[in-house]
Amino acid sequence: MDTTVHDRIQHEITGAPVVLFMKGTPVFPQCGFSATVVQILSHLGVKFKGVDVLADPSVRQGIKEF
Numbered sequence: 001m002d003t004t005v006h007d008r009i010q011h012e013i014t015g016a017p018v019v020l021f022m023k024g025t026p027v028f029p030q031c032g033f034s035a036t037v038v039q040i041l042s043h044l045g046v047k048f049k050g051v052d053v054l055a056d057p058s059v060r061q062g063i064k065e066f
Helices: 004-013 032-044 059-065
Strands: 019-022 049-052
Touching: 004 032, 004 049, 004 059, 019 032
Parallel strands: 019 049
Antiparallel strands: none
């Protein structure tokens, strides 16, 4: 993982108390797992930020290594 991706992920997780790296967005999840997690967090009233890993393959791979 290059430094840019690492820094971007670090910035995302320090910028919000709860960050969900997911396929799709909280409004339009692109897989069942992401949809379920969004539903659970929303039901519990947890404010979270969603990061769409499908929009950037380097983040998708980078979060696995992070």
